[in-house]
Amino acid sequence: MLDERNYLKPERHASAGLPVGILLILVFALSAYLLVGSELVGKKPSVPTVYLPMVSQQSR
Numbered sequence: 001m002l003d004e005r006n007y008l009k010p011e012r013h014a015s016a017g018l019p020v021g022i023l024l025i026l027v028f029a030l031s032a033y034l035l036v037g038s039e040l041v042g043k044k045p046s047v048p049t050v051y052l053p054m055v056s057q058q059s060r
Helices: 017-041
Strands: none
Touching: none
16 A cells, blocks of 8 residues: 655645744743843842933024
């Protein structure tokens, strides 16, 4: 009895396991990188500094 698989034809049913696995690993690696980086910097919240423009007299 012949098998219905023909190995010369392209694959009909692609597996999504490898791309999804790679994406999950990258998400976890990026999350760990951000968490470790935030711990190294410290917990002190940064205060934004606002520089206002100098007010000058208009000449006529």
